[in-house]
Each structure stands twice: as structure tokens, then as C-alpha cells.
Amino acid sequence: MATLTMTTLDPQSKAARRGLSDLAIRNLFIIPTIIFLIVFNIFPLLYSLGYSFTDFRASSNAPANFVGLDNYRTLLNDPFIWSNFAITAKYVIVSVAGQVVVGFGVALLLNREIPFKGLITTLLLLPMMLSMAVVGLFWKLLYDPSFGIINYAFGLGRFEWLSNPDMALYAVALTDIWMWSPFVMLLSLAGLSAVPKHLYEAAAIDRAGPIYTFFRITLPLVAPILMIAIIFRTMEAFKTFDLAYILTSQPTTEVISIRLYKMAFQEWQTGMSCALAYIVLIMVIAITNIYVKYLNKVKER
Amino acid sequence: MAAVQTTSERALNKVAIVGVLIATIIFLAPIYWIVSTSFKPRNLATTIPPTVLFEPEISPFVKLVLRRSQLREQPSPEEYAAAPWWERLVFDGGEKVVRDGQGNVQLSGYPSRFVNSLIVAIVSTVLAVGMGTITAYGFSRFKVKGEQDWLFFILSTRMLPPVVVAIPMFLMYRAVGLNDTHLGLIILYTAFNLSFSVWLMKGFIDEIPREYEEAALVDGYTRMEAFFKVVLPEAATGIAATAVFCFITAWNEYAFALIMTRRTAQTAPPFIPSQVGSGLPDWTVIASGTFLFLLPVAIFTFLLRNHLLRGMSFGAIRK
Structure with a gap:
């Protein structure tokens, strides 16, 4: 077997004796990356785990005092933090649901013989490649109540988007939907094009209606890939910072990342913010786990 | 296929074409608005009704850099x-x-931020792709104990929320004087892109038949020579695609740059929004800065179009 000879090269062979051994090359190629990631990702996390048990403030010279689990207790009993999580949850649901509806919808339309399909698909994908912060900023002009093109195009008069506390979160979500529906569309298109044509032909012979065909053939076969898109977007929406931070400063749009940023770099409650960071981290790890499981599932197909 | 196409099927196709057309217009409208505003005279940028037809001028770009x-x-x-x-x-x-004492024209903050973005994005991309490629080769060709766990560990570092990592990094950087330096940002972006580059490159290298290297080994190449002379050229497309993805991610990144840089090493993403402060902003200048900043990404997206799916799914979906 060719694979076997490659992975376990006979140490006595000529190829192995020339130059570095396979084992040395493997270690040389892999270990620096692992060390780099441990030093710059894991070590900082351990560092902040330590601070999360203290009342340290990075703005003062006072030494950090050990306070045990006090920070965690305070945070979990703080109704304002829970409202930040509630805002985040609302944002995730609105934004991801919007992306799935728009993205999957456009993918269904595109999954036909459309002239210039390749070019149109590339153009539609453009928003997700752009910088959230920089393009997000420009949406401030688009949303402007007096001279924004959104109000003009849809005849909304002087509708307040970003300065209205009840609307601001939806406005941020709308921009996010514009940016990331293309992502759902891209993955959905891959799923749709993988559905075997003969299934549709068989359904047509059986005189199955379009609705029946959609729910019995299309949706079940696209579901795994769509699920990947949903979990990935959920994870990203949960971490969202750029858009909401740039577009508004309403308390109703203070998602958890913004609260964390303010706590750490504006109020300088370093110890407390490290504790909050850990609470967020545990949630992200949970979602990541689900994501990777699905990724491997699709990969095995 | 055409033979079985019914009238209703053809009607449905027409509806789909109209729908796609509307979607394309809506999705491109904000981008069109950025581009058109960046060529407008200031008084036409905020008119009611919006100005669509106008004589384009380049004054916003002149104002942007001065x-x-x-x-x-x-x-x-x-x-x-x-x-x-x-x-x-x-x-x-x-x-x-504005001129200085010698009468030399003073530049605005934009050019230096743009150059900073270029430096940080290019250097971190080279590092992430270089390290990522060899690590991917290691995982692809050799037996590694607990391979799946290591790969999961590598991927999980990518999923960390930037603000969570930024708090301890800020403190550590402050202790060693790396805040507001190019090096500090380069390290962060390299770490961030490294996991992505390992995952993507592993997919590309897995696709290169092992027989190629074997033949090279039989011909008397060492493993290293086989890697550099056989595997790397075969992986060139994958390396290019991965590099473009890493570049775009670093180029667009906002949160780390906002927290870790103030002035010297500040990149464009935190700089451009900071221009919209108090008073009425000159949207033509902001649009021209945005347009120049988005241009490289738009070009790359076009070049990358056949690899977008693969990159966006961390190499899981190939097509």
C-alpha cells in the first residue's frame, strides 16, 4: 500500500537516511505553529483567568487583590448584564433568521438557468468580503432620516432608524443581513447543486407538486449544509462588535461584546471584565463544538 | 432538459430572473452609493432627493490625502x-x-493609515500562510497522535471573540511596549489567520497525490526537497487563495486595531470611522477613503470567485 509506505517510512531506507528524518520534519513543521498559538492565544487566556479572580484595574497602580469568585457572582446577579445577553440573543435571532430567509431565497432563484449566473453570483458575494467597520459606517449615511437613500427609495419620509431606541437594533441587524446573506446563499447554492437531478425527475414523473418536492427532496438534502451556515453565522452574530459599535450608541444595541469592551477599556474594570470574558468564552466554545461536529459530518459525506 | 420544460416551468424561470435582478440591484446599491458619493461635489452628497446624475470630480480624493x-x-x-x-x-x-514652516504640504491622517494597513496585512499574511502551509503538510502526510484534537484546537483559536483575547493581550503588550506598534498587530493577525490557513491548506495538500512525492523520493530527493520542489508548486493555487483570504481578513479587521493602536500603527478601519466626529461630516471624503479601502478587496473577490466557498467553509466544502 502506497499510503503505508509514505506515513511510516522504513528508517533503514535510503530516502530516510538522506537529510532530515520524517519525524524531525513533522515536528519542525507542526510544533512552531502549536507553540505560536499557545503563546498568543492560550497563554493570554490563562493570564486573564488569573485576573478574573481579582479586583485589578489597569488604569491605576494599585496592586490586584484576590477576591475569589466575587466578580463572577456580581456579574451573574447583575440584571444589566442579563439584559446585554438578551439584546445579543434578539440580535442573533433577527439577523440569522433574516440571512437564512434572504440567502436561501436568492439561492433558490439562482439555482436555475439564469443568464450571466457566474457574474451575478460573484457580484452578490461582494458585501461579505468588505470591511464591516468601514462599510457599516457608510450605512449611517444610507439610514440618515433626512437625506438617506433608504428612506427615499422606500418612501418612508423622515423615519428614524438609528436614533430610535426601538429600531436601532433592527437597523444594525438589517445591515448585517445585507452583508452576510451572501454567505448563506453561497453555501445553499453548493447544497442545491449537489441534489441529484434524477430525484426531481422521479418526483415529476410521480406528479409531485412543487411544494411537496421542495419539502421532501430539496430541503432535507440541503439541510446539513444550511445548518453549517446557520451555526457559523450564529457564532459570528453572538460575537458581533464592529457594526453595532459603529452604527449606534443606543443602550438598546449594547450587545455583550460592546459591554465587554466598555467594561475593559472605558471603565477599566479589568478584573471584572476578565470574568465576563470567561462567561462569554464558555458560551462561544459550546457553539464552536456544535459547529465543528457538523463540519466533520459534512466533510465525511 | 429543454424537451420536458413546460410552460409553467418557463414562466417560473422568468420570475426567477426578475427576482435575481431585483436582489442584485438591492445588494449592489450601497456599494454603488459609496463609489458615486466619492466622486461628488460636497453639496450634492446630501441632497433630497438623492443626486444620481452629476458631473464626477476628483476633489474628494484630493481632500482625502491633504x-x-x-x-x-x-x-x-x-x-x-x-x-x-x-x-x-x-x-x-x-x-x-495646511503647510508647515517650510511651506511643505501636510498630508492628512489617511495615507499613513493606508500604508499601515498594507504593512500589517501583507506581513501577517506571509507569516500565516508560510507557517500554515508547512503545518498543513505535516498533518496531511505524517501520523500525528490525536490529530483530530490538534486540528480542533487550532480551529478553536480562530473562534475566540476578539474582545476576549484583546483584554489580556492589551495588558501583556503594555508590559512589553508592543501597544500601537506594527509588530504587535502583525503578531495578533498572524495568530488569528494561522488556524484558518492550516485548515484550508490541509484540504489543498490532501488533494495532491502522494505518488508525486514518492516518485521524487525514489529519484533520490530528500523529503525536504520533495516538499519544496514537488508539493509547493502543486499547491500554488491553494497557497494563493489562502493568502488572499488571510489578507482580506487582516485588511478588514477592526476590533483588535481599535484596542491595540492609537496613532503610529493605526490601520484604516479604526481611522475611517473616527473621522465622523462632531458636526456635519464631509461624506464625499469619507466615501473616497472607503472606496480606496474597498477597492483591493473587490478586485481580490473577483480573482478568488472560484475559491470563495472553500475558504468560507474552512475547506470543508470543496465543489
């Missing part, structure tokens, strides 16, 4: 006539170019 101040009194006709064309454009906008 430091300007409010014009207190009109320049004398001689002064105006003696000024170069770009200075006249600034005069026309009711502003004047």
Missing part, C-alpha cells in the same frame, strides 16, 4: 492663480491646504 483647515478669507486672485490645480480644488471647497 490636511486642510477652514478658509477664513477668500484667497487673493493672484494667490488662487498661482496655486496648483489640486490646491484650487481645496480653495473651491471653502478650505485651504
Whole structure:
């Protein structure tokens, strides 16, 4: 077997004796990356785990005092933090649901013989490649109540988007939907094009209606890939910072990342913010786990 | 297929074409608005109804790169006539170019931020793709104990929320003096892109038949030579695609840059929003800065179009 000879090269062979051994090359190629990631990702996390048990403030010279689990207790009993999580949850649901509806919808339309399909698909994908912060900023002009093109195009008069506390979160979500529906569309298109044509032909012979065909053939076969898109977007929406931070400063749009940023770099409650960071981290790890499981599932197909 | 196409099927196709057309217009409208605003005279940027047809001018780009101040009194006709064309454009906008003691024109903050973005994105991309490629080769070709766990560990570092990592990194950087330095940002972006580059490159290298290297080994190449002379050329497309993805991610990144840089090493994403402060912003200048910043990404997206799916799914979906 060719694979076997490659992975376990006979140490006595000529190829192995020339130059570095396979084992040395493997270690040389892999270990620096692992060390780099441990030093710059894991070590900082351990560092902040330590601070999360203290009342340290990075703005003062006072030494950090050990306070045990006090920070965690305070945070979990703080109704304002829970409202930040509630805002985040609302944002995730609105934004991801919007992306799935728009993205999957456009993918269904595109999954036909459309002239210039390749070019149109590339153009539609453009928003997700752009910088959230920089393009997000420009949406401030688009949303402007007096001279924004959104109000003009849809005849909304002087509708307040970003300065209205009840609307601001939806406005941020709308921009996010514009940016990331293309992502759902891209993955959905891959799923749709993988559905075997003969299934549709068989359904047509059986005189199955379009609705029946959609729910019995299309949706079940696209579901795994769509699920990947949903979990990935959920994870990203949960971490969202750029858009909401740039577009508004309403308390109703203070998602958890913004609260964390303010706590750490504006109020300088370093110890407390490290504790909050850990609470967020545990949630992200949970979602990541689900994501990777699905990724491997699709990969095995 | 055409033979079985019914009338209703054809009607449905027409509906789909109209739907796609509408979607394309809506999705491209904001981008069109950025581009068109960046060529508008200032007074046409915020009109009701919005100005669609206008005579394009490049004054926003001139203003973007120059430091300007409010014009207190009109320049004398001689002064105006003696000024170069770009200075006249600034005069026309009711502003004047700021000069230093020697009369040299002062630049705005934008050019240096743009250069910073280039430095940080390019260097971190080279590092992430270089390390990522060899690590991917290691995982692809050799037995590694607990391979799946290591790969999961590598991927999980990518999923960390930036603000969570930024708090301890800020403290550590402050201790060693790396805040507001190019190196500090380069390290962060390399770490961030490294996991992505390992996952993507592993997919590309897995696809290169092992027989190629085997043949090279039989021909007397060492494993290293086989890697550099056989595997790397075969993986060139994958390396290019991965590099473009890493570049775009680093180029667009906002949160780390906002927290870790103030001035010297500040990149464009935190700089451009900071220009919209108090008062009425000049949207034509912001649009021109945005347009120049988005241009490289738009070009790359077009070049990358066949690899987008693969990159966006961390190499899980190949097509």
C-alpha cells in the first residue's frame, strides 16, 4: 500500500537516511505553529483567568487583590448584564433568521438557468468580503432620516432608524443581513447543486407538486449544509462588535461584546471584565463544538 | 432538459430572473452609493432627493490625502492663480491646504493609515500562510497522535471573540511596549489567520497525490526537497487563495486595531470611522477613503470567485 509506505517510512531506507528524518520534519513543521498559538492565544487566556479572580484595574497602580469568585457572582446577579445577553440573543435571532430567509431565497432563484449566473453570483458575494467597520459606517449615511437613500427609495419620509431606541437594533441587524446573506446563499447554492437531478425527475414523473418536492427532496438534502451556515453565522452574530459599535450608541444595541469592551477599556474594570470574558468564552466554545461536529459530518459525506 | 420544460416551468424561470435582478440591484446599491458619493461635489452628497446624475470630480480624493483647515478669507486672485490645480480644488471647497514652516504640504491622517494597513496585512499574511502551509503538510502526510484534537484546537483559536483575547493581550503588550506598534498587530493577525490557513491548506495538500512525492523520493530527493520542489508548486493555487483570504481578513479587521493602536500603527478601519466626529461630516471624503479601502478587496473577490466557498467553509466544502 502506497499510503503505508509514505506515513511510516522504513528508517533503514535510503530516502530516510538522506537529510532530515520524517519525524524531525513533522515536528519542525507542526510544533512552531502549536507553540505560536499557545503563546498568543492560550497563554493570554490563562493570564486573564488569573485576573478574573481579582479586583485589578489597569488604569491605576494599585496592586490586584484576590477576591475569589466575587466578580463572577456580581456579574451573574447583575440584571444589566442579563439584559446585554438578551439584546445579543434578539440580535442573533433577527439577523440569522433574516440571512437564512434572504440567502436561501436568492439561492433558490439562482439555482436555475439564469443568464450571466457566474457574474451575478460573484457580484452578490461582494458585501461579505468588505470591511464591516468601514462599510457599516457608510450605512449611517444610507439610514440618515433626512437625506438617506433608504428612506427615499422606500418612501418612508423622515423615519428614524438609528436614533430610535426601538429600531436601532433592527437597523444594525438589517445591515448585517445585507452583508452576510451572501454567505448563506453561497453555501445553499453548493447544497442545491449537489441534489441529484434524477430525484426531481422521479418526483415529476410521480406528479409531485412543487411544494411537496421542495419539502421532501430539496430541503432535507440541503439541510446539513444550511445548518453549517446557520451555526457559523450564529457564532459570528453572538460575537458581533464592529457594526453595532459603529452604527449606534443606543443602550438598546449594547450587545455583550460592546459591554465587554466598555467594561475593559472605558471603565477599566479589568478584573471584572476578565470574568465576563470567561462567561462569554464558555458560551462561544459550546457553539464552536456544535459547529465543528457538523463540519466533520459534512466533510465525511 | 429543454424537451420536458413546460410552460409553467418557463414562466417560473422568468420570475426567477426578475427576482435575481431585483436582489442584485438591492445588494449592489450601497456599494454603488459609496463609489458615486466619492466622486461628488460636497453639496450634492446630501441632497433630497438623492443626486444620481452629476458631473464626477476628483476633489474628494484630493481632500482625502491633504490636511486642510477652514478658509477664513477668500484667497487673493493672484494667490488662487498661482496655486496648483489640486490646491484650487481645496480653495473651491471653502478650505485651504495646511503647510508647515517650510511651506511643505501636510498630508492628512489617511495615507499613513493606508500604508499601515498594507504593512500589517501583507506581513501577517506571509507569516500565516508560510507557517500554515508547512503545518498543513505535516498533518496531511505524517501520523500525528490525536490529530483530530490538534486540528480542533487550532480551529478553536480562530473562534475566540476578539474582545476576549484583546483584554489580556492589551495588558501583556503594555508590559512589553508592543501597544500601537506594527509588530504587535502583525503578531495578533498572524495568530488569528494561522488556524484558518492550516485548515484550508490541509484540504489543498490532501488533494495532491502522494505518488508525486514518492516518485521524487525514489529519484533520490530528500523529503525536504520533495516538499519544496514537488508539493509547493502543486499547491500554488491553494497557497494563493489562502493568502488572499488571510489578507482580506487582516485588511478588514477592526476590533483588535481599535484596542491595540492609537496613532503610529493605526490601520484604516479604526481611522475611517473616527473621522465622523462632531458636526456635519464631509461624506464625499469619507466615501473616497472607503472606496480606496474597498477597492483591493473587490478586485481580490473577483480573482478568488472560484475559491470563495472553500475558504468560507474552512475547506470543508470543496465543489
